[in-house]
Amino acid sequence: MRKYLLLLTLSAVLVAVAFKPVRRAYSYAFGQMAADRQRLRNGDLIFQTSKSEQSLAIQLATHSSYSHCGLVCQQNGEWMVLEAIQPVKFTSLRKWVIRGKGDHYVVKRLRDADKALTPQAWQRMLAAGQAMLGRDYDLAFGWSNDRIYCSELIWKVYEQGLGRQVGQLRHLRDFDLSNPVVKAKLTERYGRNLPLNETVISPVSIFNSPELVTVLSR
Structure with a gap:
């Protein structure tokens, strides 16, 4: 015993x-x-490396580790992330962070946020984002508003609510589509008819925008 x-x-x-x-x-x-x-403010943009099935293909095609992004905002005293997954919705910041690889995230903000992101401007941006709530995730990365993907959501919120285009729009053909992983994902989504002229905004295009500054990196 x-x-x-x-x-x-x-x-x-x-x-x-x-x-x-x-x-x-x-x-x-x-x-x-x-x-x-x-240190957060309404309208901040947050980036992470997603652990989703398509994340690796996005990283390879865009030459960036950042494959998912969202819009930071405060709701009833709690920090949330407006994001396009399935469907477009608000997710608590804590849950959003731990969903990413290594809990790593980067927060960026407009250089002139003190001047540009007034309470009135933020309300317009929030209204633009709320109008997209519940929409399905766009697996085909189309530019229509019927379905929405992550970087498209925050680009359009800034464009519609603030009149600012954060990140350079590109076409599907501009990305590196040569890797077998990328090719397999494209074939899965489109078959043989790739929409090479489709307008696309990638997470890294927004991440690298000269209009933004990094305020947090964990």
């Missing part, structure tokens, strides 16, 4: 030691996020 109790005690100690770094890292990550919330 004494030997059995000793084994139980030893096992408990080993488990506690094994999970201590995890708890510490978990506590640090969310403690840091709590501090980061104090």
Whole structure:
């Protein structure tokens, strides 16, 4: 009996030691996020490396690790991310962050946000975003408003609500479509008829916009 109790005690100690770094890292990550919330503003743009099935193809085609993005806003005292997944919706910042690879995220903001993002301007942007709530995710990356993908959503919110075009519009043919992973995903989506002239806005195009500055990188 004494030997059995000793084994139980030893096992408990080993488990506690094994999970201590995890708890510490978990506590640090969310403690840091709590501090980061104090630096956020309505209208900030947030980027991450998605763990979705199509993420690798997007990274390869655009030569960037950032494959998903959203619009930061405060709702009833809680920081949320307006994003185009399935469907377009608001997601809590915490849930959004932990869905990305390594919990890594970057937040960007207009260089002239103090002047341009007035409360009235933000309300126009928010209205533009809310008008797209519930729309299906656009697997074909078309430019119509019937279906919406992530970078298209935030580009159109800025264009419609603020009259600003954040990120350079391109065409599908402008991306690197040579990798087998990209080719397979394109064939899955379009078959043999690739819409090479389709207007596209990628996460990295917005990320690299000279109109934006980085305010957070975790």
